[in-house]
Amino acid sequence: MNENTLVQEFLEVLRKAPKVALFSHVSPDGDCLGSMLAIGLALEKMGKEVLFYNPNLVPSNLMFLPGSSRISQQLPDPQPETLVFVDCTDLGRVNLLTSDISKVSTILNLDHHISNQHFGHINWVDAQASAVGELALTLINLLGAEIDSDIATNLYTAIVTDSGCFQYGNTTAQTHRLTAELLDLGIDLVSIHHNIFDQKPLSQIKLLQYALNGLEIHAEGQLALMTLTLEDFQKSGAEQELSEGLVNHARSIVGVEAAVLLKEAGPLEIKAGLRSNLWLNVNEIATKFGGGGHNRAAGCTFRVPIEDAKQSIVSTIGEALRIGRNY
Template identity: 75%
Template sequence: MNNENSPVEEIIEVLRKAPKVALFSHVSPDGDCIGSMLAMGLALEKMGKEVSFYNPDPVPSNLRFLPAASRISRELPNPSPQTWMFVDCTDLQRVNLAVSQIPSETMVLNLDHHISNQFFGDLNWIDAQACACGELAVTLISQLGIEIDRDMATNLYTAIVTDSGCFQYSNTTAQTHRLTAELLDTGLDLSGIHHNLFDQKPLAQLRLLQYALDSLEIHAEGQLAVMSLCLEDFQKSGATQELSEGLVNHIRSIAGVEVAVLLKEVGPQEIKGGLRSNQWLNVNEIAAHFGGGGHKRAAGCTLGVPMTEAKQSIRSAIEEALRLGRDH
């Protein structure tokens, strides 16, 4: 192996020579891992390769419109090709795989944009500057000399638009927009893609939002917004716990709010708190105080007390932090 080459050039060399490639994406699949994997596979097929697509979980309903999505299998490829490519996976656990399940002699390629990637491949191209693995896939496909067609572009656009939060997250760069422009040049059906991706909210999720809004409290002179959902709310709405994800953003975006909290009753005397801040308050410290953690602007914790008590404790801790912050 020529170590003077960049990993991209080495990966291209391996892919050019491989007659068969197995592609892998992570559990709880999202638009980025599915879209990037499918686009890579379609490009390799255009080069005459035989490809297979693997994901341990079912494809979410809002991603089933993606070209080639129906070909994703929950069975490991058998016989196993000599080249395996992992897309958007920090480590093998993300694919529910153990090292022992990879046949020896397999060349493992690892394409990812997570800073926490474990470099588990024989060749690893990890670019934490990319907002989505889809950005790496666009570059790789172009460098393989394959013209990106509409089917690939639909997959790649989905990868980028979902992982960049519609170009709103701070991981979005000038490069993100430049690569997206190239995808739009293929004549993408933007309305169709957005409708498929984003207009598929379960009714139960809106019901959950309704119950959450019914519980909305504003404290600390408008700086703190708190909502809560009890077990009964989940039962009445028919919503699963996952459907409550993202609800906290509805109150985080109220004018003047610095901290937004959603408290969920997940069991008797078991309250999960999701905390978000906008500009300065370190919610990681608040969550850590209750045995949880996360990031400065998004953190979580679990409290083993009834809802009323949990609400009071978290509210007090945040009000105290807001007061201290102002005095600094």
């Protein structure tokens, strides 16, 4: 099936469906929720009945998304015939098994992950898109549904979160062109950004404080390392997930090629988040310790005391930086 036929069939199923259930992945983010809500609200404008499903609660900084209060943690029962999966590589991302899906359903799979398992009956997977939000806007345009400011707000949030405010390498000219369309519709940029990005729990700011208090520079300034102990998490009152992204403060220091955040998830359970800026392959370093990831962002777990984990990672990365090439 060529791309054009595929999109036409995708549209055809949606146009004919009187009732649609939409699904998005566990640990929901701005892209999966914004894209799912935008498509659902557009389908409602076309007179269809729409149900939204996510296995988890909506994160507090995304509760402003129009329609988000309608997302249910209960699977639709009975299932409508038309199911749309948004931003999901496979059914496992929605905590579902094949047996959870009714045999008579048509599964539409809309995603931008190159690793997508093509588990749907029609799989619109475009790995060139910075966010599923790009595909969702194209889809809604093709359906001919009116895009109001609620839909535009959802789509903008999808794109701005998955493209890292247009900073990540997945951002393309098309990303900006589609975003321009959304701005033409008159969304409130300042309020959206405030809602998404300025809702940090105080405990997360305290975690940053403790991480900076433990900042160490190694390898003649090329390696910056931060540690967070169980005590730091207890004192700050922060959950483990709130340490997400803190490693970027170490990565942003001038001259730093590799940055590491070591966090104590439990006694003898040290999780290492590794980042590099320009050339070091941290995936290979993480793999050496039983982990993995991408070339510039990877992770691994050490089953040793935190001081021993620190020594291992500093000496391994230090050596890789010293010889100036990848492992």
